[in-house]
Amino acid sequence: MTVPHLATALTGPILELERRILEAQPTIECWFRGQWQEHTPPFYGSVDLRNAGFKLAPVDMNLFPGGFNNLNPDFTPLCVQAVMSALDKICPDARGLLLIPENHTRNTFYLQNVAAITRVLRLAGLTVRLGSLNPEITRPTSIETPDGGELLLEPISRHGNRIMVDGFDPCVVLLNNDLSAGIPALLQNLEQTLLPPLHAGWAVRRKTHHFAAYDGVANEFANLLKIDPWLINPYFGHVAGLDFQSREGEEQLAAEVERILNLTRMRYAEMGITETPYAVVKANAGTYGMGVMTVKDPAEVVGLNRKQRNKMAVVKEGMEVSDVIVQEGVYTFETVNAAVAEPVVYMMDRYVVGGFYRVHTGRGSDENLNAPGMHFVPLAFASPCSTPDCSGLPDTPPNRFYAYGVVSRLALLAAAREIEQTTPAEVAVPV
Amino acid sequence: MTVPHLATALTGPILELERRILEAQPTIECWFRGQWQEHTPPFYGSVDLRNAGFKLAPVDMNLFPGGFNNLNPDFTPLCVQAVMSALDKICPDARGLLLIPENHTRNTFYLQNVAAITRVLRLAGLTVRLGSLNPEITRPTSIETPDGGELLLEPISRHGNRIMVDGFDPCVVLLNNDLSAGIPALLQNLEQTLLPPLHAGWAVRRKTHHFAAYDGVANEFANLLKIDPWLINPYFGHVAGLDFQSREGEEQLAAEVERILNLTRMRYAEMGITETPYAVVKANAGTYGMGVMTVKDPAEVVGLNRKQRNKMAVVKEGMEVSDVIVQEGVYTFETVNAAVAEPVVYMMDRYVVGGFYRVHTGRGSDENLNAPGMHFVPLAFASPCSTPDCSGLPDTPPNRFYAYGVVSRLALLAAAREIEQTTPAEVAVPV
Secondary structure (H helix, E strand, C coil), X not given: CCCCEEXXXXXXXXXXXXXXXXXXXXXXXXXXXXXXXXXXXXXXXEEEEEECCCCEEEEEEECCCXXXXXXXXXXXXXXXXXXXXXXXXXXXXXXXXXXXCCCCCCCHHHHHHHHHHXXXXXXXXXXXXXXXXXXXXXXXXXXXXCCCCEEEEEECEEECCEEEECCXXXXXXXXXXXXXXXXXXXXXXXXXXXXXXXXXXXXXXCHHHHHHHHHHHHHHHHHHHCCCHHHHCCCEEEECCCECCCCECHHHHHHHHHHHHHHHHHHHHHHXXXXXXXXXXXXXXXXXXXXXXXXXXXXXXXXXXXXXXXXXXXXXXXXXXXXXXXXXXXXXXXXXXXXXXXXXXXEECCXXXXXXEEEECCCCCCCCXXXXXXXXXXXXXXXXXXXXXXXCCCCCHHHHHHHHHHHHHHHHHHHHHHHHHCXXXXXXXXX | CCCCEECCCCCHHHHHHHHHHHHCHHHHHHHHHHHHHHCCCCCEEEEEEEECCCCEEXXXXXXXXXXXXXXXXXXXXXXXXXXXXXXXXHCCCCCEEEEECCCCCCCHHHHHHHHHHHHHHHHCCCEEEEEXXXXXXXXXXXXXXXXXXXXXXXXXXXXXXEEEECCECCCEEEEXXXXXXXXXXXXXXCCCEEECCHHHCCCCCCHXXXXXXXXXXXXXXXXXXXXXXXXXXXXXXXXXXXXXXXXXCHHHHHHHHHHHHHHHHHHHHHHCCXXXXXXXXXXXXXXXXXXXXXXXXXXXXXXXXXXXXXXXXXXXXXXXXXXEEEEECCCCCEEECCEEEEEEEEEECCEEEEEEEEEECCXXXXXXXXXXCCCCEXXXXXXXXXXXXXXXXXXXXXXXXXXHHHHHHHHHHHHHHHHHHCCCHHHCCCC
16 A cells, blocks of 8 residues: 655654654553543544644544544454444443434435444444434435445434334434534433433534643653653644624734744744744634634734635534634645645544545645545555554554554543533533 | 365255354344453453354364464454453553463474464553473573564563562463463462463363353353254263273263264254264363364274373373363364365454464364374464354355354353353452
């Protein structure tokens, strides 16, 4: 397989980071084991990483991952084993699982993802049916997937505090729907195990909570490895009370962008990095690459034209954006045949189960590669993230993938802590 | 890859069994999940299976598996993930592990197995060193493996109730030495976690205990699937108080052979099987295929000549045999290019992590394929045992492998119960 090439003037720091990670492998795994004793990992998740050569960091953590179809099929057994391990903890008696996908039934790529998740769950021994929140699905509806398969979407009914589809009363409900449109009454106060919990959906979740938790994780990990936490952690800030249409809060946003750019500029100068710092402004509850803006100058966020305002003002499901995260931009300097490549790492339970590169020819190294209408080419990781070759160079593919797996698990651990910390008081039941 | 061909006049029953197993997959996995809540799986194990076309059964369960080097390297991540999962339960704080291999340092195949296990443990994040019980190893001794690798064997020292090698005080001690020669004082009453426990070694373990536990497991499983338990379970009997040299107990042994042959003959007649029943007499505490005899007539065990007596009288480490298991022989009707092939399935924790076929041209379908001096060709399973294709025919390779994985896990579960049931009273600590 082609492995993306890391093309940057400054590869020294990343080789040093990868070397430290490899050397400390037993320490790292033992530390993760301890962390997973204290924090329950999310059922699944995917992390967008960016590798700038001088820095390797997660820029997004998705708790409703949508690209399982892009993983190397050779790693399916890893997914199956991870699900088996997750079920042991969550619900060992589980037989039936209801999977609730997103409503967009015409996105064939997404449907292949649903098919891939369903397959893994079935291989782990679960009976799986698909329940749809889509009001158009009023009776069992069969949908063909591009690979010739078939998915049966069924309307969900509620009986007391349980939800079911025709004749099927599941033990576990798994969301692959990120609840951007809000939490439907149908899903509230269920007695069934619901994964991830409702407050992990974008109706409640905030990126700033995640990255605040990641700050803690990154600092502890950096301390463990005696490395500079900045190597794995982008700066971020939070701006609330915005109204893009009426231009309320623009100055406040510009100030935050300036703060992040200044912090980044100082680090670049210290490390002799000659790239131009940039910041990314994202809807705090956004997803699908909507409501995202890349800026290199605070002035860019002041006096936005109508098109720019419209782009930022609403995200998925038409939700208004009044709350953003301003994140240090991390260049991605990996390329495949001159096209920019961004690694996405997939995890189930506490295990890394695969990943792929988003490869996109039409975009720059400082752009968001997960944007509306963006047709990236997925390039599945050829080797898993769990088999570093400690006798090899730090940047041989299995070793680079191991480092990717470690940094992704840091984001996963941050998500575990974030979900704990944001559990609404009324549902916080002592274990 | 070549997949062995099942060449038998009677494939109907096995297709039916494989079909039932596939159909019941969610039920089976849920049942296993429940069983593993109640019974701790051994750290690792391998199972010798035989597939007669009309019957698929385990004939041996090894708790000190010796062929990890024969597994498909693509499945290494499955082993790593299984070890991570095992460590969570056993000893999440574990950093250092001392692996105690067999003493035969000149068996290069065996050394490759030790290297393969070591690699997996290291990939799971453990610091691993090798401690030898071999009295010849009085100082750190480096041994080359055929693939150009190197193993460092170190003498073990004891300090109070802990064992260590120079400067290394492990959290966990993992035996890959089956303790055929007895339990050394060095290993008794350790405060470190010792896996498997001492009474799982052949100094204490008895095949009849294992197969008694397997009877229970096979009956429960057969009941769950509404199948005839005989399809997955060979008859067995126990004869003690033998002295092969003085011919004491020969008549008793012949009577037990006759009983097993008669039981088998009746089942063969019922099912229209035209093969000749046979029985296998094995040392109850034996291993390495020593002390094994195949008989088709009770008269064969009476009046053994000197060579036969010598063969049966002693096993590994010169231990005398006075105690045997008489097991219904299960034909192996799988062949690769006309050579007999016997599947061996490997498990770590509760997971099937791979397997291979012992392929041997010089032996018959009723012979033991794991015999002294036997040079089998290992043929690694190409696909894992966890990805059945429910839409495929029951005997497509992934489906056959799934059935193999299920039956092997039944033997693993039997081993878990056997280890519980045989725990010496003085060390039986309530959980």
